Amino acid sequence: MVTLAEVARHAGVAASTVSYVLSGKRSISTGTCERVRRSIRELGYHPHAGARALASSRSDIIALMVPLRTDMYIPVMMEIAVAVTTTARTHGYDVLLLTGEEGPAAVRRVTGSGLADAMILMDVELDDERLPLLRASDSSAVLIGLPADTAGLSCVDLDFGAAGARCVEHLARLGHRELAVIGEAPTMYERHAGFAERTLDGVRAEARELGVGLLHRPCEAGHAAVAATLARIFDERPATTGFVVQNESAVEPLLAVLRGRGRAVPEDVSVVAVCPDQVALGASVRLTSVSVPAKEMGRRAVERVVAKVGGDPSDDVTLLAPELTVRASTGPAPA
Amino acid sequence: MVTLAEVARHAGVAASTVSYVLSGKRSISTGTCERVRRSIRELGYHPHAGARALASSRSDIIALMVPLRTDMYIPVMMEIAVAVTTTARTHGYDVLLLTGEEGPAAVRRVTGSGLADAMILMDVELDDERLPLLRASDSSAVLIGLPADTAGLSCVDLDFGAAGARCVEHLARLGHRELAVIGEAPTMYERHAGFAERTLDGVRAEARELGVGLLHRPCEAGHAAVAATLARIFDERPATTGFVVQNESAVEPLLAVLRGRGRAVPEDVSVVAVCPDQVALGASVRLTSVSVPAKEMGRRAVERVVAKVGGDPSDDVTLLAPELTVRASTGPAPA
């Protein structure tokens, strides 16, 4: 392994000089700088991460805690994780992957050991048990998601409430008077995953506001579950013509089941979903949707967390405005 | 921050003794051991990761390089990543997440800086540009996937060739004489992603062996692409009654399109896929499938890599045997 000292000897300068060339924390003459850089290149020098962390008390690592549940829509998680990783790299950070499994213990371990300079937490529940720890420790953290109490925390998320409202508004404008929400799996609500409830709240408020009927039914993933849910909905409210799909993995089954029941989309019924664009575009009917801006969320989270590590102490909640894109799955309500 | 020295003082022993209690590398009397452990607990001590890495030349971190392309089926990647992370934790390792974006530079950076003790690479291409580096460096690495030349490398993968063969065998046994493969996206083959070609090779060899007709068509994700591909297949070979689906995201669209064309599954045509069980079970027809054992692959990769860090120098290729589960999407060929 090549060390700083070897580079210094090779370049004929002191070790500290090499360090300053690398960090730029003191001015170095262009001549010396050149010489040092050449030595670094020729020797193939890479600073030792541990030594650097020890001396500077910074690891240049951000910990990312992802859920390991399977009842969530995985691609969104993956997309966020990748966005976090690539954005972090552009800021000189690497990303340590943690699963939710360890829970609060992981938070303690990582902050306690100086393994990471900061944390980004995904899949935050309304009353998440990791939050007290984050508030107590002075380590930087950003949540992707929105807990019940955001005091002392920084959060980034899609404004799911507004997203739900936009869906209802869009359908209502098209003349639909009876709407149904194909919801998340029941476990999702039980866990108090904030986004599910917030979407629903937005949907309900807007429906009340606009005076349209609304039925909400939680729904597991899979064709069979969707078929059963849909049957119940049409039993209770035969006049339903507009659907808001909250559970991304229910999208394609829903379209299939509707087709099977002889309901044409968008002629007989309209469907609007809260889902990633990829899902909306890949569906058998190109879906009108509010997209979940996974990349943007990952990027924002990293930028916030980097700012915090850099000394910005502010806590804030960044709610991304939803964007509804009209595609082929929504149309005027049948007469 | 609590340090080793403080723990030592609190427990009334030397710092080295605390270290030995923690590592177990020398025997310590039970009395001392107890006292030290209590001090650790009371003070809330966590060893500083950087200092530990510096002194021991081990970071207890495994780097995991995931692809950041979008033409692959993401859930499998995520599942592997999560399995790697949780398995790594049981061995005392954390996982550093790298995206393929940086390519070989990331390999150099990580091995050069001692950031990680070992690497696990996913999405390995047949002639991957990172391989020479891995062979050259003496750092431990395990590939998930199979490059063209495995000399000097450790690999873990599903035996996709055998998987393809199993699919064909299953269909042929049921009497199907004309089969079609709904393949991966064309870019996948262009990139020489090994698994796509290996599956195909297995399929072709078995079809030849058993004397059944075979047509292979690459296929993008999405309903429209699948519909077009299927149309071409039935044009060329109207007698086709068996489908092997290689591209997981084509599963549901395929079923929908077949339904749309009035072909019942499994009465008229049979469908067998190489996909995760989750997909097979969630589909509108429960699919006969060869499962992609993502968890198992992640677990094996970690175990290999941990063995290598522990000094086991052997290189080997672990090919997991495919398992075909018969479900509701395959049946006897129509008469």
Next chain:
DNA sequence: AGAGTGCGTCGAAGCGCTTCGACCGACCGC
């Protein structure tokens, strides 16, 4: 001309941990 001011560089002191050799009793066998 002498004091003051930067700039560029150096040396040394750690950062918190692991690990090696040494030391000290206690206990063994003969």
Next chain:
DNA sequence: GCGGTCGGTCGAAGCGCTTCGACGCACTCT
């Protein structure tokens, strides 16, 4: 009862880096 052995503990020497204070030099200002 004495050398030998061994379990248990300690002290010190780093690991490779950052960072602080100091130093020397070439300037500028008065």
